[in-house]
Amino acid sequence: MLEGIHTEEIIARGQAVIMNTYGRLPMALTRGEGSWVWDAEGKKYLDFLTGLAVNSLGHSHPAIVSAIQEQAKLLLHTSNLYWIPNQVALAERLVANSFADKAFFCNSGAEANEGAIKLARKYAKKRYDEQKFEVISLESSFHGRTLATLTATGQKKYQEGYEPLPAGFSYVKLNDSTELEARVNDRTAAVLIEPIQGEGGVYPADEEFLQTARRLCDKYGALLIYDEVQCGLGRSGKLFAYEWSSVTPDIMTLAKALGGGIPIGAILATDKVAAAFQPGDHASTFGGNPLATAVGCAVLDIMLAEGFFQDVQKRAAYFRSGLEKLAAKYQTAGAIRGQGMILGWPVAKSGPEIVEACRKQGLLINCVGGLTLRFLPPLIARETEIDQALAILDSIFSQVWNG
Ligand SMILES: Cc1ncc(COP(=O)(O)O)c(C=O)c1O
Incomplete structure (x- = not known):
């Protein structure tokens, strides 16, 4: 395992031995907890992409960790x-x-x-x-x-x-x-x-x-x-x-x-x-x-636990309305699309720049079709975490959008 090695070395060694099929970002994630992940340099990110809709219950969920540990022993x-x-x-x-x-x-x-x-x-x-x-x-x-x-x-x-x-x-x-x-x-x-x-x-x-x-x-x-x-x-x-x-x-x-x-x-x-x-x-x-x-x-x-989806829907509506307010504030290209915790914000320009600025400020999202910001937050994301994501987006749009 490559532990305690810096990003630059991971990338250089990876480029030597891994097929070049992905346009990867220059970072390596090494740890996660709930809605958060940390890279090899110790920088912390709010993960609103969840490994492309995989880590929906967040990272290192105790019930998942324990299911893996118990089954691995058996x-x-x-x-x-x-x-x-x-x-x-x-x-x-x-x-x-x-x-x-x-x-x-x-x-x-x-x-x-x-x-x-x-x-x-x-x-x-x-x-x-x-x-x-x-x-x-x-x-x-x-x-x-x-x-x-x-x-x-x-x-x-x-x-x-x-x-x-x-x-x-x-x-x-x-x-x-x-x-x-x-x-x-x-x-x-x-x-x-x-x-x-x-x-x-x-x-x-x-x-x-x-x-x-x-x-x-x-x-x-x-x-x-x-x-x-x-x-x-x-x-x-x-x-x-x-x-x-x-x-x-x-x-x-x-x-x-x-x-x-x-x-x-x-x-x-x-x-x-x-x-x-x-x-x-x-x-x-x-x-x-x-x-x-x-x-x-x-x-x-x-x-399937009682109330799980009610809670997800409530927080998803909260996130969506925050995105809608930002879309109105910056008069971006069109209405927020999607349902629940799969949301798209059409921006029509500057998508990749916004994604990169988000990453620098510690928020992971991506851009699909070159024109739409895609959000796949953990279903368990808290309102305070949603607020942090919205604040990062607000500050980035205020710098990037009218430039
Ligand atoms: C709707 C849909 N179907 C199929 C796939 C392919 O899944 P996988 O990458 O696990 O093969 C994806 C992956 O993004 C997807 O979004």
Whole structure:
């Protein structure tokens, strides 16, 4: 382990041995507690990005630490050749609190979406015919970096250089029901939607669009897949973002916050759909291992405790109204978007500069699509911490914005 080493040396040694796939910031985080993280130089930051919506319960939550410690002493991994009691317990919690009847566990968001696409194609071929394999997803969506999921991702920049891409993917504009209506047909196996687009710029799908997607899927025997990898698990202020609407999907994917920092992903589905997978059809060596699922249970126990989401919604509304006041004060580009603790502030200019100024003043956020500041605070962020974040933003806007 690289302990007690300065940032410059970590970066130099990292550049020598790690593939150059990330545009990393010149800092290394070494410790976290609650809403706060510390870098290798001992500088403290308010973490309003939470490892990209993973550390939703904050850093070093005692219940998560203890679940990891207890399980590590017992058993870390067994493979899915055997039944895994923690996996059963986590599936029971997810099923009891969602539309779904069955779960499949894997290790990441991309793997969950890849599996969901496979499930939809298997279902379509078993129930209908060979021609039913098309997946319709949305422009500016993000579903992962495997070949199928980057193809489902409606952004060219993630696809370039990886051609030929898998066949059968096409895109419609978010919230354009007319375009969706024109596109879904007998060959459609699935419509894939993030109820709130995250990487694409924090754009929520509207109720009418979701209802149209549901109606068209029912009409043509296609499956409605929700990717709740980022917006799920409390981020929207309810356990699942789909709970804010009248529409339920047939398949839903999860990852990120489910393991509180331990890698895990999940595909949830109704019985009818899940039955398309039979032994040998899909698998993952690490998927749902005893450690990851013990932590998943601990995460859900905290989130499902009485009053947890009421409290999150209250503090999320407080944060949003603070951002709205700042957006009005500095007359920025448009309204604050998002729901609960996934919020986007369209600034249309100076996004990267503002993010960098925030980092220097000890607030971690990022900018999506180059134009929107994205906030993914811990669900447990206190009002005083929200006040600190708002004060930093205010002071930065007062310097950067009219310059
Ligand atoms: C909505 C959504 N789906 C899928 C993914 C991919 O998840 P992972 O990076 O765990 O593969 C992400 C990652 O940001 C995401 O935001």
